[in-house]
Amino acid sequence: MTTEQRFPHLSHWGAFDAVRGTDGSLRIEAAPDDPEPASILANVPASLDERTRVLHPHVRRGWWEDGPGPDERRGDDEWLQVSWDDVLDRLATEIERVRTEHGNEAIFGGSYGWASAGRFHHAQSQVHRFLNAIGGYTRSVHTYSHGAAEVLLPRVVGGLEPLATPTAWPVLVDHTELFVCVGGLPAKNMQVGSGGVDRHLVGGHLAEAHARGAELVLVSPLRDDLADALDAQWVAPWPGSDTALLLALCHTVLAEGLGDPTFVRTHCVGGDELAAYLAGEADGVVKDAAWASGLCGVDADEIVALARRMGTRRTMLTLSWSIQRAERGEQALWAGIALAALLGQIGLPGGGFGHGYGATANIGNAEVPGGIPRFGQGQNPIDSFIPVARISDLLLHPGDPYDFDGQRLTFPDTRLVYWAGGNPFHHHQDLARLRRAFTRPDTVVVHEPFWTATARHADVVLPVTSTLERDDLGGSKVSGTLVAMRQASEPLGESRDDYAILTALAERLGAAETFTEGRTADEWLRHLYESWRARLPEDERPAEDYEAFTEAGRVPLRGADPGHVMYAEFRADPERHPLATPSGRIELASSTIAAFGYDDCPGHPSWLVPHVLSTPPGEGDHPLLLVANNPRSRLHSQLDHGATSQGSKVAGREPVRMHPDDAAARGLADGDVVRVESAVGSVLAGLVVSDVLRAGVVQLSTGAWFDPSRPDLATCVHGNPNALTADRPTSRLAQACTGQHARVEVRRFDGDVPAVGAHVAPTAG
Ligand SMILES: Nc1nc2c(c(=O)[nH]1)N[C@H]1C(S)=C(S)[C@@H](COP(=O)(O)OP(=O)(O)OC[C@H]3O[C@@H](n4cnc5c(=O)[nH]c(N)nc54)[C@H](O)[C@@H]3O)O[C@H]1N2
Ligand SMILES: Nc1nc2c(c(=O)[nH]1)N[C@H]1C(S)=C(S)[C@@H](COP(=O)(O)OP(=O)(O)OC[C@H]3O[C@@H](n4cnc5c(=O)[nH]c(N)nc54)[C@H](O)[C@@H]3O)O[C@H]1N2
Ligand SMILES: [Mo]
Numbered sequence: 001m002t003t004e005q006r007f008p009h010l011s012h013w014g015a016f017d018a019v020r021g022t023d024g025s026l027r028i029e030a031a032p033d034d035p036e037p038a039s040i041l042a043n044v045p046a047s048l049d050e051r052t053r054v055l056h057p058h059v060r061r062g063w064w065e066d067g068p069g070p071d072e073r074r075g076d077d078e079w080l081q082v083s084w085d086d087v088l089d090r091l092a093t094e095i096e097r098v099r100t101e102h103g104n105e106a107i108f109g110g111s112y113g114w115a116s117a118g119r120f121h122h123a124q125s126q127v128h129r130f131l132n133a134i135g136g137y138t139r140s141v142h143t144y145s146h147g148a149a150e151v152l153l154p155r156v157v158g159g160l161e162p163l164a165t166p167t168a169w170p171v172l173v174d175h176t177e178l179f180v181c182v183g184g185l186p187a188k189n190m191q192v193g194s195g196g197v198d199r200h201l202v203g204g205h206l207a208e209a210h211a212r213g214a215e216l217v218l219v220s221p222l223r224d225d226l227a228d229a230l231d232a233q234w235v236a237p238w239p240g241s242d243t244a245l246l247l248a249l250c251h252t253v254l255a256e257g258l259g260d261p262t263f264v265r266t267h268c269v270g271g272d273e274l275a276a277y278l279a280g281e282a283d284g285v286v287k288d289a290a291w292a293s294g295l296c297g298v299d300a301d302e303i304v305a306l307a308r309r310m311g312t313r314r315t316m317l318t319l320s321w322s323i324q325r326a327e328r329g330e331q332a333l334w335a336g337i338a339l340a341a342l343l344g345q346i347g348l349p350g351g352g353f354g355h356g357y358g359a360t361a362n363i364g365n366a367e368v369p370g371g372i373p374r375f376g377q378g379q380n381p382i383d384s385f386i387p388v389a390r391i392s393d394l395l396l397h398p399g400d401p402y403d404f405d406g407q408r409l410t411f412p413d414t415r416l417v418y419w420a421g422g423n424p425f426h427h428h429q430d431l432a433r434l435r436r437a438f439t440r441p442d443t444v445v446v447h448e449p450f451w452t453a454t455a456r457h458a459d460v461v462l463p464v465t466s467t468l469e470r471d472d473l474g475g476s477k478v479s480g481t482l483v484a485m486r487q488a489s490e491p492l493g494e495s496r497d498d499y500a501i502l503t504a505l506a507e508r509l510g511a512a513e514t515f516t517e518g519r520t521a522d523e524w525l526r527h528l529y530e531s532w533r534a535r536l537p538e539d540e541r542p543a544e545d546y547e548a549f550t551e552a553g554r555v556p557l558r559g560a561d562p563g564h565v566m567y568a569e570f571r572a573d574p575e576r577h578p579l580a581t582p583s584g585r586i587e588l589a590s591s592t593i594a595a596f597g598y599d600d601c602p603g604h605p606s607w608l609v610p611h612v613l614s615t616p617p618g619e620g621d622h623p624l625l626l627v628a629n630n631p632r633s634r635l636h637s638q639l640d641h642g643a644t645s646q647g648s649k650v651a652g653r654e655p656v657r658m659h660p661d662d663a664a665a666r667g668l669a670d671g672d673v674v675r676v677e678s679a680v681g682s683v684l685a686g687l688v689v690s691d692v693l694r695a696g697v698v699q700l701s702t703g704a705w706f707d708p709s710r711p712d713l714a715t716c717v718h719g720n721p722n723a724l725t726a727d728r729p730t731s732r733l734a735q736a737c738t739g740q741h742a743r744v745e746v747r748r749f750d751g752d753v754p755a756v757g758a759h760v761a762p763t764a765g
Contacts, residue, residue: 007488008553010117010196010474011467012635013038015481015554018468018488026468026488036200038191040634043642047466048489052450052641052759054463055493057087061765063459068094068415068442075435075457076713079764084494084504091460092508094443098416099135105384106415108395108441109137112144112388113422114636117196118472118485120375120524123421123447123464123498128377130502131418133511136382138412140391144427147389147736148324149333149355151405156337156587158580161566163321166354168564169205169364175350176209177313179216180306181232182242182336183320184225185358188632193362195372195476196483198554200361206230215313217306219245220320221627222699223692235306236694238617239625239741240610241296242323246335247607248292249307251278253342255288256304258311260344267574268341270589274604287607295607297617297694310343317343317353322629325740327610329730334605341586347571354566365478366560370536372475372482373528378514384412387735391428392727395437403732406596415442420464420498425453425706426637429739430680430727432714447498451761452637453706463495470497473525473549480557482542484550497521593733600731611728612741617696622678622743624662624698628721629740631701640705641759650686652756654704654719657688658746659695668748675715675749676700678724678742684749685719698746700724702739705758717754 005020015031028044030037046052061078062071071077098106109131115123131137142150146163153160172179179185190202206227210216216232218225221239226232237245253259254275264271280286289303310317319336323329337353345351356363386394387404390411398413417438428434431453438444438457446458449466469491475482499521506515519527526546533541542555549555569577578584582592594603602608617625633648634640648655651673658668668674672687676698685700693699700721707718716723724744730736 007486008483009468009485009488010483011041011044012114012117012194012196013040013192014200015196015198015483016041016044020488031198034199036203038200040191040644042644043634043639044468046639046642047449047468048492049641050492051761053492053495053761054448054451054455054461055495056081056463057084057494058082058461058764059087060459063443068459070440070442072439074439074444074459079762081764087460087462088504088508091445092505095134095416095505095509098442102413102415104135104382105138105412107131107137108414108417110140110386110388110391111419111422112140112424113427114194114638115421116467117474118467118470119195119373119474120521120528121467121470121472121497121499122375125375125377126498126502127418127420127447129375130506130515132378132380133506133514134509136380137418138382138384138386138414139380140388141385142388142734142736144325144389144737144739146321146324146356147387148329148730148734149321151734151736152330152333153355155581155590155593156334162353162355163363165367165564165566166357166364167350167352167566168366168562169202170562171349171565172316172364173205173209173212175314176214176316177350178309178315179209179214179318180219180310180315181216181226181318181358182219182246183322184218184220184222185318186225187227189359189630190361192635193360193476193479196474196479197361198475198479198481198483202358202361202364203227221625221694221697235298235302237296237298238613239627239697240326240612243328243331243335243605244292244295244607245298245303246332246339247278247287247605248289248303249310250274250335250339250342251286251288252304252307253311253339254278256307256311258307259342263344263346264342267346267571268586268588269583270587270604273589274338277604277606295613314348314350315343315345316350318357319353319355321356321359322740324730325737327612327728327730327738327741328600328608329736329738330601330733331605331608337586338588338605341588346586347565347567349565352566362476362478366562366564368477368540368557369559370540371477372557373473373532375524375528386411389428389729389737390735391424392430392433392437395440402735403598404735405733406592414440417441417444419445419454420447423452423454423637425457426703426720426722428727429722429725429737431706431716431720431723432681433727435713447501449495453758456762462501463493464501465491465495465497469495471522471525473529475557477557481554482557483554484552596733598732601733610741611726612743615743620743622745624744624746625696626676626678626721626724626742626744627697627699627740628725628742629699629701631703634703637703637705640703650688651753653684653686654700655688656685656698656700656719656746657690657693658698659693660689660691661695662698663687663689666746666748668746673749673753674746676724676744676746678744680726680742681714681716681723683716683719683721683723684753698744707756707758709754718756718758
């Protein structure tokens with residue numbers, strides 16, 4: 001090669017060129033028009049690091065030699081390297097056995113996970129389409145991101161607009177006078193957007209609003225959940241206590257006449273019920289600022305002052321997803337919506353609320369009406385599902401009944417688990433329990449580029465190309481560009497695309513035509529692009545045909561409305577534009593939810609003590625409150641061995657941050673290896689002493705590859721916080737993930753510090 005070669009590409013954290021030097025080296029360059037490229041781009045070259053890659057098909061010895069069945073050795077057995085043909089034949093036979101003996105319901109095809117950005121090689125779509133083609137599967141519904149919101153919002157505001165299409169950023173930049181950011185707008189999170197980010201704009205929007213004179217209040221236990229340059233006031237409640245704080249703000253708004261009673265009368269139902277609860281009519285507890293102060297640790301005066309500020313300015317209340325990813329998370333979100341409703345600015349430019357601004361780079365970007373090309377998943381003939389975060393319960397308790405959103409459901413009997421594009425040993429809570437759950441099925445199949453903890457807990461591990469090793473098309477309906485992603489490397493080892501693997505299985509199971517429709521991967525890319533282009537109205541349609549698109553590397557997505565104001569029509573005329581709730585109004589109390597009779601989710605926003613606050617902070621065996629948030633240095637567990645992620649580690653482990661007072665009280669210093677313990681398990685981590693935390697709170701992000709130590713396999717030597725979190729649902733309403741919080745103690749680890757082996761592929765016989 002005599003000249004450099006450039007391959008346009010897209011990741012969930014930004015558009016880039018993969019540049020092949022004349023010496024064969026690979027360099028990653030952010031797209032030139034990205035004003036704020038993500039630091040985690042530097043993780044991308046690790047995609048091609050062979051030491052962590054699954055290079056050949058592997059099977060677990062016990063499964064290969066003894067046949068399928070529940071097995072305690074799963075996750076702790078030897079590996080055998082086998083040929084593609086042998087493994088595909090055996091796997092097809094096993095799928096056939098399960099579907100004929102137990103029915104397709106016995107196949108769990110959850111596959112929750114972010115996988116990679118391209119829309120055709122989207123692993124979840126691929127595996128779901130395949131499982132649909134062979135007769136269906138038990139699926140999962142909703143997300144780890146905002147599972148409580150996905151159930152609550154339709155009941156309270158009639159849909160998912162607050163997290164999908166809240167008021168567009170340019171409107172906030174022009175109109176919002178006060179941003180009150182519950183859970184912050186962390187710069188770390190705005191690096192990322194599902195499906196891909198073409199340009200990182202939110203930091204610029206915030207700077208512009210600030211320069212115009214907008215004021216900001218950060219409500220979070222961590223001060224760096226909002227950029228320093230924004231000069232925000234910092235209000236630091238205990239993790240898990242926002243509901244109390246928000247209810248007290250509601251109380252103050254009503255008591256001081258700061259809101260808009262007309263809006264409540266004309267656009268809401270349940271206002272009287274909520275007011276009666278705030279006044280303590282039934283329980284004798286007035287939910288005022290003094291009451292909340294004792295629960296959330298924020299001064300009563302500060303709460304009252306905040307309510308007054310909110311009542312006298314055009315206020316945008318931003319509610320993070322993190323506050324609902326916690327026990328009773330439904331209440332925090334509902335209390336926040338109630339506060340915005342009482343203030344009466346919903347539907348006004350720059351006022352009201354949004355859910356998840358700043359959680360990703362794309363929330364608050366206007367949506368393109370024509371969408372983007374999408375690989376269809378087909379129809380699932382099986383009507384069996386679980387709320388996504390009930391995976392361990394599913395495997396451990398077949399046949400058991402449980403409640404979910406007003407339904408009484410039963411866990412099916414799962415024989416085969418098929419995962420492609422996600423990492424449950426990253427994302428799920430109480431990993432020791434998940435390990436036990438994973439011993440229960442007859443067969444576990446994982447498609448992975450990398451030897452993740454999930455791959456290590458499978459029977460069949462099939463090597464998949466990373467996104468750099470294939471062509472694709474990528475974008476999101478809330479980003480501005482469709483990218484023609486170009487292959488920058490030959491597939492490593494024997495790895496194949498998910499599509500090729502599933503095609504080979506579909507052939508063996510007599511479903512090839514349904515799965516492939518007779519197209520190769522290249523033919524699909526062309527078909528997806530051209531059929532999407534043909535569907536668009538003329539003024540949104542790119543001029544480029546498929547050849548010109550791949551030649552140009554990208555085409556703009558058109559038609560988004562940067563002036564979008566959420567609920568503007570509803571505000572203007574609630575009779576003609578009702579919400580899709582039973583009342584057509586915002587439900588400050590819901591008779592539907594009340595009728596479910598759940599004590600963990602009553603009929604109006606209520607303060608319910610979560611486990612992490614049932615012992616006062618500072619007391620008990622686990623006095624510290626752990627925030628297990630999303631990581632700054634990578635996306636989830638992806639490319640944890642990459643440069644940005646590795647650069648953040650302390651003593652080779654995930655950094656755990658602690659306030660100086662808490663460190664001094666324990667005789668701990670920066671750089672110490674510490675043992676973090678909860679009632680569920682323990683981890684080793686590297687200590688960072690920092691005053692950005694509220695004292696009494698420690699923080700350990702998700703994503704360090706789970707590395708359980710022998711002999712008990714109970715300690716993760718690398719620092720994965722899900723070895724510490726409890727596997728409890730938000731409530732019976734949503735049954736959603738509560739991974740954000742745990743109660744812990746932290747001590748210095750003085751023993752021989754074990755090496756972290758998570759990034760080294762296992763050896764195979
Ligand atoms: N304690 C706690 N836990 C949490 C959270 C929290 O706040 N606290 N947050 C939760 C949230 S919001 C989320 S979204 C989840 C995220 O959980 P996941 O989405 O499961 O995490 P990822 O690390 O993105 O997993 C994606 C996997 O797909 C693989 N992959 C990439 N490309 C391909 C491909 O083309 N084909 C195949 N077959 N595989 C591919 C990657 O190697 C990686 O292992 O974590 C949740 N867990
Ligand atoms: N760099 C990077 N960005 C990401 C991701 C990633 O893995 N890496 N993941 C993406 C995904 S899938 C998602 S769903 C979003 C997640 O978006 P979020 O759920 O909003 O993100 P988190 O970082 O988990 O939490 C945000 C902040 O909430 C604060 N917080 C925690 N508990 C409480 C509480 O009880 N009360 C209050 N007031 N604040 C609290 C924490 O300090 C935390 O930093 O992020 C996305 N962005
Ligand atoms: Mo998420």
